Amino acid sequence: MPNASTSARFRALPSVATLVAERGPVAHGTAAAFGKLTDGPHFADVQQLIAAAIVPAAVLLAPGDARQAATWLETLRRDVRLGLAPILLNRSFGAASDALSDGVASSSESAVECAAAIAARAPSLGQRETAEGDERLLAFLYLRAGRVLTPVADWRDERIYRYPLADALGRPGEDGFLMLDRLRRRGLLETADLIERVHTCPACSAGQLLFIETCPQCGSIDTVEQNFLHCYACGNVGAQEEYLTQGGLGCPKCSARLRHIGVDYDRALETLACRGCGGRFTQPDVKARCLQCSKLSRTDELAERRYYGLRLSAAGELAARTGQVGDLFKLMDEFSQAHPEYFTRTLEWLLGLSRRHGEVQFGLICLRFANLHLLAARLPRHRLAQMFDALAQRLRALIRTTDLFMRDDDEYCWLLLPQTSPAGMGILLERIAALSEASMPDEGLRIEIATSAFSSVDTDEGITDARMLMGNLRNRAG
Ligand SMILES: [Zn+2]
Ligand SMILES: [Zn+2]
Ligand SMILES: [Zn+2]
Known part of the structure; x- marks a missing residue:
């Protein structure tokens, strides 16, 4: 519905570029359907649009067919300057293409509404042109409040489902699915609706x-x-x-x-x-x-993969605005970082061993960086990075080469200490507490580390396996 505020917002938009297929039945009706929006520059080729000097505030696409729609959208989303821009279609071209767009512009007003909503959120995001991969994806979602990444069925893909936006916004050659999995594990994305359950091969994880x-x-x-x-x-x-x-x-x-x-x-x-x-x-x-x-x-040997719609969590919104706290763990990730599965398997093995052989003693410590998100919101990025690097260096000095260190997500880390008595673990816990105290008080702010610990000597806790034990410790450190 054209009203005063819509036209004010329309005038506020510097330019809406239109990309129309040279031939094809849709091209004729397009100019009329998009109304006044087509006042902006017109292009007949996606490369022309990318090479243009001006960056349009929004792009309207009228592709000739689904294949062209997919090519155009993928090219634009991969483009550094235009990738995060509002891109609308003149009609639906199937789930895979539509997922890359900002929807179908049913009228010029709806296109303006969409572009204005995205433009309104852009200032709080700061300069994100250089963002790559997961950061770029977080920025994309932040600009679109409530946007859900929906998996699309693709029989050619060995996972059966894929997330087209993650593939297009990821770094070249990066596996979009694994990128999303990582963001979810770190709590930056949360699940929306369950879309599908797919049985997968236990040997290679393919769904075909x-x-x-x-x-x-x-x-x-x-x-x-x-x-x-x-x-x-x-x-x-x-x-x-x-x-x-x-x-x-x-x-x-x-x-x-x-x-x-x-x-x-x-x-x-x-x-x-x-x-x-x-x-x-x-x-x-x-x-x-x-x-x-x-x-x-x-059939009972098959694994199962669940595909959910994914959206930005509160932590993800914060990460999009202030940078990811995950980057702070860089130094820690570089030293003796064990893969989560390897870590759990080793813990499982030690649990079994200590049950059978009383002389085998080990310890497990859960570390929680309790106030990282708060610090990220309050301190300048470089300042927090310095504090965290210093802490990581001192933590590294405490860890023996035989210990296993594993980072679960943006809050929780684990230390597995083979051949360690409860007394030895007590000393280490004291030193970790001291680390927190020494993490350079800055305007009264320091990195808070909460811990919880388990010693294999405490056998009568009803612990049946590694995951249960880790779940217990996580709760106690929370
Ligand atoms: Zn297989
Ligand atoms: Zn037979
Ligand atoms: Zn008979």
């Missing part, structure tokens, strides 16, 4: 699986459905054809006439026969063959 029915006795796929009859007189079970005689049904073994079902005979439960081994069975063995690595798995 072929489900096949096999003989439970010999594994052959050559099985057929058959009716089997069971003779009451002698107990013979055989295929229905074997019972067919000139004078009706008769048992091939004892020659009894089978007149009445339920009296002389009945149907056997088995309805499947194997042509490989001749076996009969009621339920085939369902197996899954991975089309990527050919591994044949039982």
Whole structure:
């Protein structure tokens, strides 16, 4: 609806570029549909638009077909200057393309509304042109309040689902899915709706699986459905054809006439026969063959991946505005950083070992950087980075080469200490507490470190596995 405020905002927009396919039926109606917005510069080619001297406040696309829509959108989203700009389509071109756009501009007013909303959030984001990969994605989401990254089904992709925006905004060659996974683990993205559950190959994680029915006795796929009859007189079970005689049904073994079902005979439960081994069975063995690595798995061996819509969390919004606190862990990540899975497996192994052998003692410490987000909001970035680097150096000095260090997310880190007595762990905990005290008081602000610890000597805690133990410690450090 054109009103005073809309036209004021429209005038405030310096330029809305239009990219219209040279040929194709949609091109004609486009200028009319976009109304006054097409006053801005027109381009017929995406490279012309990228090379143009001015950066438009918004871009309207009228591609000739879905393939062109995808190419244009991918090129623009990858572009350093235009990647975060509002880009609207004249109509829908399918889920994968639409996911890269800012929607369909049903009218010139709706396009202006969208562009103005994004422009309004831009100042609080600061200069983000140089942002790359995950930072760029966070900036994109920050500019669009409430935007949800939706996974799109793609049978060509071995994960079956992909997030087109993550692929387009990530660094060249970066795996968009893993980037999102990392951001989620760090609490910068949170899940919205569950979109799909996909079974995946336990060997290579691909989702392209072929489900096949096999003989439970010999594994052959050559099985057929058959009716089997069971003779009451002698107990013979055989295929229905074997019972067919000139004078009706008769048992091939004892020659009894089978007149009445339920009296002389009945149907056997088995309805499947194997042509490989001749076996009969009621339920085939369902197996899954991975089309990527050919591994044949039982269905209960398959892993499952869940695809959710993803949106910026409160921590993610803060990270988009003030920079990611994850960057502060750079120095820590560089020294003896263990992979989370390796860390958990080692802990599991030590737990089992200490149960069987009393002389095996180890300790586990959960460290929580309790006020990082608060500090990030209050202190200049370089100041906080200095404080954190100093802390990381001193922490490094405390850790033996045989200890394992693992960073879970932006708040929690772990220390696994093999061959450590409760007394030894007590000393280390005191030193960690001292680190926090010494983290250079700056306007009364210091890095607060909360800890919780477990010693293998405390066995009677009802701890069954590594994950449960780590969950307990996380709660206690929170
Ligand atoms: Zn068989
Ligand atoms: Zn019989
Ligand atoms: Zn596989």
